[in-house]
Amino acid sequence: MFLNSSSSTTIFLPSFTFPPSTRVPALVFSTLTYLMIMCCNLMIVVTIALNHNLHKPMYLLLLNLPVCDMMGATAFFPQMISSMLYQPRVISYWACVVQALLTHTYGGGSLLILTAMAFDRYIAICSPLSYNTIMTNNNLIKIISGIWLTDTILIFTLIALTLRLKICQDTISDMYCNNPSLTKLACEGTHVNNIYGLFTIAFLQGISLAVILFTYLQILFTCVFKKQADARSKAIQTCGAHLIVFLFLELNAFIALVAHRIETAPLFLRRALGVSVMIFPPLLNPLVYSFNTKEIRKHILLFLKRKTSPF
Structure with a gap:
């Protein structure tokens, strides 16, 4: 018997395993975590937007990352806290679809933004004389527009293919709604969905990984092997934090998505990795980039000092 995939259809999520006595502390901790994510990311957005000295390609690309992180956190935390x-x-069902749409848009957007940021650093370090010619305002607009357009088309198509399926189950396996879990509710063939899902994974994660590996190898070659002044520290400062953020997101998302296609994969592992992708990048990214980027750190400290000073 088919379930009616309308707003009246109720989808059941896995219950939390913590004791009832810890429910209130968990609720408070989750709420504070969400507020911290929103405040820290919003501070970076406001800092870059209001300071003309930061209206440069590097920072304008970075501006998109906290926007993406706030989207992911908002897709995940409010529903989790209320439940x-x-x-x-x-x-x-339709709230579940919206959550899946936003979480996948967040994941794909984060990968593409980090890839564009790596390309920007590659041009700045390996071809500094051509940087202003390549990273013009028009090209920057094209890059940012291309990121969001590509991400939107890929993810909307992914979710649209799932919406065409008739569902005959009402319980998803993950702690929040995502496309693989929604697809598993279907009681008809999902061959097209599986092929397109694999294509999306290969495109977003394959392209991102290839570009970042190429750009970072070129940066390391330019900075280290050509023995430029302060080459090693420059390479580490440029690549270190960015690479850690990217690899954490890439590995977690890849393993979590692939685990859906392996029946013997531990359910706890898939749930833990899926939740960590939604929590840690939005929480750590603003801390990593605000402390690691001198100009942003300086303007944030000036802003905080101005707000706390009695004069």
Whole structure:
């Protein structure tokens, strides 16, 4: 018997395993984490937007990352926090679809933004004389528009293919709604969905990994092997934090998505990796980039000093 995939359809989410006595502390901790994510990322957005000295390609590309992180956090935390108060955890079918759409848009957008940032650093370090010619305002607009257009088309198509399926189950396996979990609710063939899903993974993660590996190898070659002044520290400062952020997101997302296609994969591992992708990058990215980027750190400290000073 088919379920009606409308707003009246209720989808059940896995229940939390912590004892009832810890429910309130968990609720408070999750709420504070969400508020911290939003405040820190919003501070970076405001800092870059209001300071003309930061209106440069490097920082304008970076501006898109906290926007993407806030989208992912908002897709995940409010629903999770509200469901902590009630058992069983439920969500309407269309709210589940929206959550899946936003979480995948966040994941794909983050990978593409980090890739564009790596390309920007590659041009700045390996071809500094051509930087202003290549990274013009028009080209920057094209890069940013291309990121969001590509991400939107890929993810909307992914979700649209899932919406055409008739569902005959009402329980998803992950802690939040995503496309693989929604697809598993279907009681008809998902061959097209599986092929397109694999294509999306290969495109977003394959292209990102290839570009970042190429650009970082070129940066290391330019900075280290050509023995430029302060080459090693420059290479580490440029690549270190960016590479850590990218690899964490890349590995977690890749393993979590592939685990959906391996029946013997531990359910706990898939859930833990899926949740960590939604929590740690939005939480750590603003800390990494605000402390590691001198100009942003300086303007944030000036802003905080101005707000806390009595004069």
